[in-house]
Amino acid sequence: xxxxxxxxxxxxxxEKVHDLICGIVIIGMIVYTVQAIFQMPDTxxxxxxxxxxxxxxxxxxxSLIMPLITVALYIPTVFLQKHPEKHNxxxxxxxxxxxxxxxxxxxxxxxxxxxxxxxxxxxxGCFVREARGHSSPPxxxxxxxxxxxxxxxxxxxxx
Numbered sequence: 001x002x003x004x005x006x007x008x009x010x011x012x013x014x015e016k017v018h019d020l021i022c023g024i025v026i027i028g029m030i031v032y033t034v035q036a037i038f039q040m041p042d043t044x045x046x047x048x049x050x051x052x053x054x055x056x057x058x059x060x061x062x063s064l065i066m067p068l069i070t071v072a073l074y075i076p077t078v079f080l081q082k083h084p085e086k087h088n089x090x091x092x093x094x095x096x097x098x099x100x101x102x103x104x105x106x107x108x109x110x111x112x113x114x115x116x117x118x119x120x121x122x123x124x125g126c127f128v129r130e131a132r133g134h135s136s137p138p139x140x141x142x143x144x145x146x147x148x149x150x151x152x153x154x155x156x157x158x159x
Contacts (some may be wrong), residue, residue: 004085005098012103014039015081015110022117029121030067034127037063044131063131065125070117077113081106115149133140 011019033099040060047056080086084102087109122145126136 005095006085007098007102008055009099009106015106016134018110018114021112025117025121026070026074026101026136029070029124033063033067033124033128037061038130040131060131066120066127070120073116074113077109081113083108097104115152119145
């Protein structure tokens with residue numbers, strides 16, 4: 001199908017809740033990071049080896065990178081969610097089933113957007129804690145979180 005039907009689909013309650021959570025988390029992440037920068041030493045660890053020991057150092061201002069990357073990833077997902085007709089669909093997409101395909105695609109993007117923001121916020125929190133001299137949670141927390149993100153995305157894709 002060369003022409004994709006344009007169907008206006010309002011955001012569901014779930015999508016609105018996801019957007020609210022993302023907004024709060026992004027603002028909190030920025031505020032937390034900016035506030036923490038002034039409590040960090042001028043030079044902080046920015047990379048760790050396999051043993052968890054710092055092997056790269058940089059300016060404390062580098063900690064603003066994670067919130068900036070989060071915002072840079074969030075903005076395109078907002079656009080993608082608002083334009084489901086631009087997504088990739090199977091050949092069976094038609095005028096009669098476009099609403100169902102678009103609805104599903106919008107919800108999937110909403111979940112992905114939430115997972116991106118929460119994942120980056122968690123990693124940013126760990127980074128800031130380490131930069132301030134505190135220990136961060138064990139690496140298996142990150143692995144469990146990553147596993148949950150992948151499983152959620154797969155479940156949403158199959159549904």
